[in-house]
Amino acid sequence: MKHNKLLKRLLIVGASSFILLVFVEFTLSFFQLIPSDYYTMTPNSGFTWKIDSKEITGIHQDSEVSFDALGARSISKYQDKEHKVVIFGGSTTACFALTQSKTWPALLENKLGPSYWVGNFGRPGNSSNHHILQFEHILNKEALSNVHTVLIMQGVNDLVGYLISSEQYINSPKPKLKRIAFQHLPDGNLPFYKKFTLYKLARRAKKNISFYFNHRDYLTKTVQDIKSLKKQSNIIDTLPNLKTGLNHYEKNITQLIKRAKEKRINLIFITQATMWKPNLEKNMRI
The missing domain is CATH 1.20.5 (Single alpha-helices involved in coiled-coils or other helix-helix interfaces)
Incomplete structure (x- = not known):
């Protein structure tokens, strides 16, 4: 009983x-608390990086990072501008170590003039594999239907990605690439249980807690890790065979050019920024 x-x-x-x-x-x-569309970063969000100037040379100001309603880093409202420029790239485009107004996309907007809006959709770790997806889905947004110029800074992440794992660089499935290319995806791309708002809120809470405790030292730790890896690395006299990786990279570039022509967009490729001069000071080397 x-x-x-x-x-x-x-x-x-x-x-x-x-x-x-x-x-x-x-x-x-x-x-609609959680975005259900393609966004490289969470719309209308932001954070502050605490910069350790002793470890990160030349930066003496904490970095204020914010994203607009499109998920782009920007310094003006896209609704108010006659001309729009979209930028894709990796960490050297996202520029999270620099406060909003000092990133190179922001400097470009200031140089172009008050009638221009430059949307920075850079996402750390992204390569040409991800830029193809971003080009397709971000530019399909109604607010960006009148974009006629796209800049893409790429190259280093493709090379590094191929050297780390040629299989993953060349043959990663599209769903996996999407999860890296975008912070948010439409619900149709998610397993059924991940479509629930409660699940999304719990996942966001977990990320926010982790970010709160870990982000302050992230940039410093990254620089320290790179220095440590350089000390442990062996210098080689010849590069490994890059033919397969270069063929894949060329294929991606050709695909981007084709899509740009279809959309009547002026596509500009930018090489990765490199700091060099003869007798570069030791404290400026990573």
């Missing part, structure tokens, strides 16, 4: 909890 009562209570609690979760999920879904 007691066993039956306990089972009945458990069933009532379980059913009540399920109904409550369904109600909460149904209610939250109306508020």
Whole structure:
């Protein structure tokens, strides 16, 4: 008898909890708290990087990073501008170590003049594999339908990606590439359980907690890791065979050019920024 009562209570609690979760999920879904579209970064969000000037040479100001309604780093409102320029790239485009107004896309906007908006869609770690997807999906947004110029800074991440794992660089499945190219994806690209708002909120909370405790030292740790890896690396006299990787890179570039022509977009490729001069000071070397 007691066993039956306990089972009945458990069933009532379980059913009540399920109904409550369904109600909460149904209610939250109306508020669209989590973006369900292609965004390289979370729209209308931001953060501050704490810069350790002793480890990161030449930067003496904490970096203020913010993203607009399109998920782009920008210094003006795209709604107010006659001309729009979109930029894709990796970490040297995202420029998270630099505060908003000092990034090179922001300097470019200032140089072009008040009628221009430059949207920085750079995402650390991205290569030409990811830029193809971003070119397709970001430029399909209605707000960017009148974009006629796209700049892409790429090269280093393709080379490094191929050297680290030629298989992953060349044969990564499209869903995996999308997860790296975008912070947010449309629900149709997600497994059913990841479409729930409650799941998304829990995942975001976990990321925010992790980010809060780890981001302050992230840039410093990255620089230290690079220096450590350089000390451990062996210098080689000849490069490995890059033919397969270069063929893949050329294929990606050709595909980007083709899509730009279809959209009547002026496509400009930019080489990775490199700091060099004769007798470069030791403290300026990574």
